[in-house]
Amino acid sequence: MPPVSLDPVPPGTACPDTVIAIPVRNEAERIARCLRAIDAQAGLAPGRLGLVLFLNNCTDDTAGIVARLVPGMSIPVRVIEQTFAGAHAGWARRRAMEAAGAWMDEAAVASGAAGTLLTTDADSLVPPDWVAANLAALEAGADAVAGRVELIPEEAALLPPSLPARGRLEDSYDALITEMEARIDPDPHDPWPCHRTTIGASLAVRLDAYRQVGGMPEIPLGEDGAFVGALLQQGFRVRHDRAVLVLISARLTGRAAGGVADTIRSRCEEPDALCDARMEAVPRALHRYAWRARLRRLHGEGRLARDLAWARRLGIPEAEALRIAGLPRVGEIVAAVDRASPRLAYRPLMPRQLPGQIRFARFVLPLLRLGVRLRRAAPATPLPVVPTATADA
Known part of the structure; x- marks a missing residue:
């Protein structure tokens, strides 16, 4: 089925130079709070920010909730709905980001150089300074920004106590080895203090850099890490900024196989499961x-x-x-x-x-x-x- 645009922005509406792209699938329980958080962004000039929602394979009331909320938002929103049997996380995020880029093209942004793409997840909560913090890192010289994440506190409180305890140990160790890496093999564009989280819940990239690496990889799992890896391999400046934070869901049943929800559930079921690959001795x-x-x-x-x-x-x-x-x-x-x-x-x-x-x-x-x-x-x-x-x- 070809994509269908819902509630299109009226002709003549100013086109933003900064657009958030969100893939959405069956998020009736969480999409409202996600949209409220995005609409609360502060520190931006009026008309600068836009939002693309790519609703794919939704079978619940997500589309209805979006249709009711979008008219009351303070930023322009484009909603695309598509059903596709081969849908997966990388495909959906790429479609959302491509639509966001096309929107900025309409603003005649010169060669895409001034355009900024951001992406997060429909079950995540961005703080009011999320966009501004990303833009500050880009204006300081980065081509892309990878934010860090924490679990939504009220959801994390429902998990077995062993899981947050393990998470605290992993966070402590990750910070230590990340500083070691920054001391031994420093990146002048990503100095300490930094982090090494790479997750689709918080990514920002200049539109020209996005296109030069071929866009978001259309792969079922790990598209976020592969995308940042491509940027780094091609010499783009990626800042892992500790000032950029997003709260992510701690639910145990997710929308993408192999995603955060699957990781949380597997660690609940197998407390001794191996740490992430970079957590080596x-x-x-x-x-x-x-x-x-x-x-x-x-x-x-x-x-x-x-x-x-x-x-x-x-x-x-x-x-x-x-x-x-x-x-x-x-x-x-x-x-x-x-x-x-x-x-x-x-x-x-x-x-x-x-x-x-x-x-x-x-x-x-x-x-x-x-x-x-x-x-x-x-x-x-x-x-x-x-x-x-x-x-x-």
């Missing part, structure tokens, strides 16, 4: 970050293809190493090495390992901070020696 994390920094240095010096000692140490065959060295951008090179090296395979932690690794990280991190200070004071001074990846404790 401190020695392995340090080893990975040090190699990334070394690869960037070798690339910058033009030595990556001339001296393949790096590939031998990482267990990458010569032919594959030469192919990787010939990639045009250092972000692509680092990502390809991560995939190709058996010695950089991710080995995520078990939840019970987190307390010990947190203690280890808190011991190592001051040494890294000291090393950074010494390096800044005397450029020839190397960083302190850190453990190799021989231990998985």
